[in-house]
Amino acid sequence: MIEIFFYVASLICVITILISLFAKEGLNTSVVFVFTFLLVTLHVTLSYLRDAKSDTVRYLQYYSSYTNDGLEKLLNFSDPFNLGFRAWNYTLASFGFNNELFLAATSLLFILLLYISCRNILSNYSALLIVALYSIYPYTLLYSYSGLRQGLAMGFACIAISKVLSQSKLWVVILFLIASFLFHHTSIIYFAIIAVFFIPVKVKWYFVAYAFISLVSATGINELIINQVINVDSFGAREAIYFSGDISYRTGFRLDFFLFSLLPLTFYFIDRGLVDFDSRFNQSNNLIRIVCIYLLLNSTGLLLNFMPYNDRFFAMSWILIPIILGLMYEYRMRLSKVTYFIYLSCCSFLFITYSSMWFFLEK
Numbered sequence: 001m002i003e004i005f006f007y008v009a010s011l012i013c014v015i016t017i018l019i020s021l022f023a024k025e026g027l028n029t030s031v032v033f034v035f036t037f038l039l040v041t042l043h044v045t046l047s048y049l050r051d052a053k054s055d056t057v058r059y060l061q062y063y064s065s066y067t068n069d070g071l072e073k074l075l076n077f078s079d080p081f082n083l084g085f086r087a088w089n090y091t092l093a094s095f096g097f098n099n100e101l102f103l104a105a106t107s108l109l110f111i112l113l114l115y116i117s118c119r120n121i122l123s124n125y126s127a128l129l130i131v132a133l134y135s136i137y138p139y140t141l142l143y144s145y146s147g148l149r150q151g152l153a154m155g156f157a158c159i160a161i162s163k164v165l166s167q168s169k170l171w172v173v174i175l176f177l178i179a180s181f182l183f184h185h186t187s188i189i190y191f192a193i194i195a196v197f198f199i200p201v202k203v204k205w206y207f208v209a210y211a212f213i214s215l216v217s218a219t220g221i222n223e224l225i226i227n228q229v230i231n232v233d234s235f236g237a238r239e240a241i242y243f244s245g246d247i248s249y250r251t252g253f254r255l256d257f258f259l260f261s262l263l264p265l266t267f268y269f270i271d272r273g274l275v276d277f278d279s280r281f282n283q284s285n286n287l288i289r290i291v292c293i294y295l296l297l298n299s300t301g302l303l304l305n306f307m308p309y310n311d312r313f314f315a316m317s318w319i320l321i322p323i324i325l326g327l328m329y330e331y332r333m334r335l336s337k338v339t340y341f342i343y344l345s346c347c348s349f350l351f352i353t354y355s356s357m358w359f360f361l362e363k
Helices: 002-022 029-049 055-064 067-073 081-093 099-123 124-134 138-145 146-164 170-181 185-197 203-219 220-228 237-244 255-272 286-303 311-318 321-332 339-363
Strands: none
Touching: 002 029, 029 099, 029 124, 029 138, 055 067, 055 081, 055 099, 055 146, 067 081, 081 099, 081 146, 099 124, 099 138, 099 146, 099 321, 124 321, 138 146, 138 286, 138 311, 146 170, 146 185, 146 286, 146 311, 170 185, 170 321, 185 286, 203 220, 203 286, 220 286, 255 286, 255 311, 286 311, 286 321
């Protein structure tokens, strides 16, 4: 039964975006809203119906502990989970949400955070289309249903990035970064990346640095250097696991991760070529600015590829891919509809096959 929900959602998403691309007048915003609302409903329903597996089981066990002594756990600062996630558990437990409703509410909050991120820099029409795409995107599914804490942390971080792009006040950006950190400690990376992003350099140096880091990552030199610089013993147990966790996890340079990371960059080059390379940031061109942030975040994943669970670092950049597509769609630069169709077809195939493999086979 649950398989039907998954594939119906995928089909609706693809049809909605195709019609929006090829219909002469596009779709009415109200119609797109209805389709997107249906997709989000299916997405949340999947989180409600799906059997608990892997990390989800541990999160539900933790959530169940809030039934009797929720306030005590909320105020227990030796608790391994961050304050933001504890507060979220306490709030839902106070309203009497059962395990299934807890998962559904968490999934819905993640989608809402992503919508707010899109809406800050896109028209409502484009934002709704990108949320429709997020509903079948592998890393939305993964962090809606399994990696709950990091999912919510990435949602708040995406809002912080959108605030950077919309040139909001710095304190607003910092506020959302703090909210992100309150759900997952790895969000400290977002602080560092956004700080580096504000350094005024030409666009080409982001790509040069990315190419160099990719080479270093492929040779494994990054592991030697970082292990010399970082003292693992100085970390707590939850942080140290990223350096010495599950040894069965595949580590090192992964060609599949690298090729997936190149997807948005490939179509950026098809669209823009080298036109932005010798320029400083055009404050009105959010596409090149978010691509630069994407390069910085993805570089972090490449540098930390020797760690167990390194996909969690890559996901911090991969979660931005649908937004990058949304900006490409909204700017409607040189890409033809045929090119959009080819790209959408490739992405849809990848999203659906990868998502279904993980969704139904994860142990």
